[in-house]
Amino acid sequence: MEANELKSVESTVLEALGGVLGQDVVAPDVPFAALGGDSMRAVRVLSRLWRELGVELPVHALGNDTTAAELAAVVRAHLDGRAA
Amino acid sequence: MSDARNPGIALAATFTTDGLKDAMARRLQETGREIQAAPYGQLVEPMLDPGSVLLTHAGVNVLLVRAEDLYRGASAPSAGDRLLDELLPVLSAAPTRSAATWLVALTPPSPGALADPVAARWIEAATQRIAETVEPLPGMHLVSLDDLTDRYDVPETHDEYADRIAHLPYTDGYFDALADWLVRLAATTWNRPRKVVVLDCDNTLWAGVCGEDGPLGVEIGPGRRKVQEFMLDQRARGRLLCLCSRNEEADVQAVFAENPGMVLTMADITAHRIGWQPKAQYLAELSQQLGLALNSFVFVDDDAVECASVRAQLPEVAVVELSRDTDGADAAPRQLARETAFDQLTVTDEDRLRADWYGAEPERRALEQSVADYEEFLARCAIDVTMEELTDSALDRAAQLTSRTTQFTLAGTAFTVPELRRLLDGGGRGWTVRVRDVFGDYGTVGLVLARADADVLDVPVFLLSCRVLNRRVETRMLRMLSEKAHAAGCRTLRLAYRPTRRNAPARQFLQQLSGSAVGAEDAPGTVEVRVADWIDAPVAAAP
Numbered sequence: 001m002e003a004n005e006l007k008s009v010e011s012t013v014l015e016a017l018g019g020v021l022g023q024d025v026v027a028p029d030v031p032f033a034a035l036g037g038d039s040m041r042a043v044r045v046l047s048r049l050w051r052e053l054g055v056e057l058p059v060h061a062l063g064n065d066t067t068a069a070e071l072a073a074v075v076r077a078h079l080d081g082r083a084a
Numbered sequence: 085m086s087d088a089r090n091p092g093i094a095l096a097a098t099f100t101t102d103g104l105k106d107a108m109a110r111r112l113q114e115t116g117r118e119i120q121a122a123p124y125g126q127l128v129e130p131m132l133d134p135g136s137v138l139l140t141h142a143g144v145n146v147l148l149v150r151a152e153d154l155y156r157g158a159s160a161p162s163a164g165d166r167l168l169d170e171l172l173p174v175l176s177a178a179p180t181r182s183a184a185t186w187l188v189a190l191t192p193p194s195p196g197a198l199a200d201p202v203a204a205r206w207i208e209a210a211t212q213r214i215a216e217t218v219e220p221l222p223g224m225h226l227v228s229l230d231d232l233t234d235r236y237d238v239p240e241t242h243d244e245y246a247d248r249i250a251h252l253p254y255t256d257g258y259f260d261a262l263a264d265w266l267v268r269l270a271a272t273t274w275n276r277p278r279k280v281v282v283l284d285c286d287n288t289l290w291a292g293v294c295g296e297d298g299p300l301g302v303e304i305g306p307g308r309r310k311v312q313e314f315m316l317d318q319r320a321r322g323r324l325l326c327l328c329s330r331n332e333e334a335d336v337q338a339v340f341a342e343n344p345g346m347v348l349t350m351a352d353i354t355a356h357r358i359g360w361q362p363k364a365q366y367l368a369e370l371s372q373q374l375g376l377a378l379n380s381f382v383f384v385d386d387d388a389v390e391c392a393s394v395r396a397q398l399p400e401v402a403v404v405e406l407s408r409d410t411d412g413a414d415a416a417p418r419q420l421a422r423e424t425a426f427d428q429l430t431v432t433d434e435d436r437l438r439a440d441w442y443g444a445e446p447e448r449r450a451l452e453q454s455v456a457d458y459e460e461f462l463a464r465c466a467i468d469v470t471m472e473e474l475t476d477s478a479l480d481r482a483a484q485l486t487s488r489t490t491q492f493t494l495a496g497t498a499f500t501v502p503e504l505r506r507l508l509d510g511g512g513r514g515w516t517v518r519v520r521d522v523f524g525d526y527g528t529v530g531l532v533l534a535r536a537d538a539d540v541l542d543v544p545v546f547l548l549s550c551r552v553l554n555r556r557v558e559t560r561m562l563r564m565l566s567e568k569a570h571a572a573g574c575r576t577l578r579l580a581y582r583p584t585r586r587n588a589p590a591r592q593f594l595q596q597l598s599g600s601a602v603g604a605e606d607a608p609g610t611v612e613v614r615v616a617d618w619i620d621a622p623v624a625a626a627p
Binding site for chain 2: 040051058063
């Protein structure tokens with residue numbers, strides 16, 4: 001995968017989190033719960049990623065302790081797995 | 085729980101309602117009323133179970149049915165007939181089982197279901213059967229959601245992926261609109277109804293000033309026309325229309341008589357005050373003339389100063405500061421549609437009398453009938469509960485259950501897979517619980533972890549997914565666990581609990597076991613259960 005595509009996955013994830021949580025800036029290394037996330041919001045974030053990137057992630061892919069960076073890594077792994 | 089003096093709302097739906105419930109709770113906050121929800125996905129059970137949130141209060145019960153959920157997970161829509169056949173008679177009997185006001189709404193089918201002709205046909209037929217059942221029932225109201233997205237400007241109704249992974253079929257925006265509408269309808273049952281609408285004239289019924297522009301010079305464009313149509317509809321709903329205007333009376337009369345754009349006529353107006361005295365004074369005079377209290381008045385005026393003055397002098401009057409045409413032709417009609425002072429549920433006299441009619445005697449009978457019906461329903465469900473020894477292959481699902489189950493969990497402790505493995509390696513035991521019934525296989529939905537300490541079996545985890553609550557699965561789990569304890573030489577079960585705000589179903593179960601109530605704020609503790617009580621107990625009447 002190209003470097004700019006990696007960056008775009010990362011920023012898509014940050015935008016999805018920010019959009020659902022109503023925050024302009026989301027720190028990539030803060031756990032989801034600490035950002036104000038809960039299980040309902042997690043579902044909305046995953047739904048957004050499905051719409052925007054086509055990745056089908058289960059509910060527990062975004063838990064209370066998951067950071068944006070970790071979520072982005074999971075999304076990337078799914079995209080890579082699909083491309084392979 | 086809401087007490088009889090301040091009844092709230094109880095909610096049951098065929099889908100996940102967490103987001104909706106929160107949105108409704110926010111709107112109820114200032115009223116001091118509460119909202120409670122039945123377990124996920126359940127409609128029939130809480131309408132039968134005498135201890136459910138629906139049958140234990142006298143507020144408003146909201147039932148939300150998305151028809152396709154009745155066959156969710158089945159291979160063909162016709163599988164939903166079975167649940168529908170259970171649901172309809174239970175709906176018919178519901179008003180006799182509770183003094184609450186029932187609101188029933190059929191929520192929009194998913195685009196996916198509508199695209200499938202077989203599913204679409206089934207949904208249409210089911211929708212019609214439910215509507216036909218609900219409509220004639222006293223105390224039960226069918227709430228139309230047809231124009232909800234339009235009235236509330238909801239850009240997107242469905243959330244397809246959230247529906248798939250969490251059975252959350254609608255967007256937050258849709259839930260917000262639905263929450264607002266449902267709470268408004270519920271509020272009409274406990275707020276005093278407004279009976280009189282007092283209307284300003286210039287820039288309220290028409291654009292312009294009749295004293296300056298003349299009867300044909302004032303404008304009645306699409307926006308003001310809709311305002312007048314709205315008021316005519318209010319009149320048809322039984323409200324009295326009055327005028328209150330700073331003008332010469334002849335000028336106002338001339339607009340009514342001569343302007344071809346007028347929808348309202350003077351014949352629609354019950355009383356009027358047109359002149360130069362303060363409007364608060366005119367409102368008080370109208371109140372006297374009509375013999376109706378000011379707290380049943382709505383005052384509609386475009387002028388901010390007039391509105392502020394009435395608000396200050398007559399706080400009991402509902403004041404609507406109406407948008408002008410300059411804000412856009414749609415602004416005022418949309419504002420009126422959102423204005424709670426005009427909300428009205430079709431409440432018949434019969435409904436109002438129900439509270440009196442609903443004395444102790446019929447209540448007891450209805451409850452007894454409800455218990456009998458519930459037992460029969462459970463028997464028809466043919467619920468099959470099995471407990472399997474926890475093995476490595478089930479550790480993932482077990483860990484997931486400990487982290488995701490929040491309602492029926494006694495202690496609420498989350499375990500990771502390595503922690504579970506350590507517990508098993510250290511002499512602990514675990515069982516996963518699988519539930520099936522005639523409607524389908526619910527999969528692994530429960531978990532028990534235990535460790536023997538001499539003749540006591542310590543139980544740090546006892547949990548059940550909310551999908552199978554209200555079906556006596558928990559008592560069967562306890563009975564099966566007692567058998568295991570007995571076989572292992574234990575005489576007592578020691579159930580650890582930790583109260584939380586969310587685990588009310590588990591706390592209720594504890595209360596059944598120990599006889600004493602456990603509150604959400606209470607300290608953690610343990611409840612001891614004699615194994616002999618549970619293995620000697622007769623087996624439940626279930627299959």
